[in-house]
Amino acid sequence: MKHTKLWYLKKFNLLETFSAEEMISLKDVLIDNVVKKKQPIYLAGDPDENLYFLKEGRVKISRIDESGKEFTIILLEPGEIFGELGLFDDSPRETAAIALEDSIICMMKRRDFEKYAINKPELSFKLNKLMGLRLRQIESRIEELLFRDVPSRLARLLLRLFEQHPRETTNGTRINIKLSQQEIANLVGATREMTSMVLNSFKRSGLIRIESKYIYLIDRKELEKIAR
Missing domain, CATH: 2.60.120.10 (Jelly Rolls)
Known part of the structure; x- marks a missing residue:
């Protein structure tokens, strides 16, 4: 329309x-x-x-x-x-x-x-x-x-984006913006290499899932602990 x-x-x-x-x-x-x-x-x-x-x-x-x-x-x-x-x-x-x-x-x-x-x-x-x-x-x-390291900054960013741009799907809640690793790095104020390393750490720990550049929230409580 x-x-x-x-x-x-x-x-x-x-x-x-x-x-x-x-x-x-x-x-x-x-x-x-x-x-x-x-x-x-x-x-x-x-x-x-x-x-x-x-x-x-x-x-x-x-x-x-x-x-x-x-x-x-x-x-x-x-x-x-x-x-x-x-x-x-x-x-x-x-x-x-x-x-x-x-x-x-x-x-x-x-x-x-x-x-x-x-x-x-x-x-x-x-x-x-x-x-x-x-x-x-x-x-x-x-x-x-x-005053915060990259994991804390990244966790805080992800939590903000989940609050500001949420989308409920059959696969869970995701940030409804497609962001490249470089774009995430620019938001965090870190290199793309460091951002990629921390994102992979979050994925291995079961905190998030990434599909087609969409980030899904899996474990909010653990992300909040890292963000503090």
Whole structure:
């Protein structure tokens, strides 16, 4: 079933106070983009001037250092927004947003957001709350990198993903995102070789099962012990 742009917009919490008329006017200023898997929505150094709405697909927000090493900060699902700093800061972007699969993105220019924000101060309030939440997430990730070993970081990541992206199947509960070992390594902040070694250890111990890049949860309690 093909949904309209208006149907998608109603799924975003940021817009829940918009009237039907405001929604109709809003859809006319949003620009739809289809982004193929592994293609960037924006890169570090790009102008920071747009807000993005993820309609379909999945997106990762990452930092990439000068050597090319990538650290993935967050994974985004349909119904989430990103690029919000572009509404409050003129500095170039410090992160990259990359499609994990074929995705549909709505883009809103800063000047259009400002027009709506004048009459709807709750928009800025909600965005500030979102930025605060993401700052806490980043602080938590930094704490993990500084004070936890790779098995603990990987266990914590898997538990988060099972909570955020669960899918019940006849074969058990799985993380409903296909992730390569390199993508998992980027989320954990470790090398692919180390990540592969720890994943294999978890599999041998009966904590998880991996089928077609889907990870299934087998023993939550043991994962929680490692995560502590």
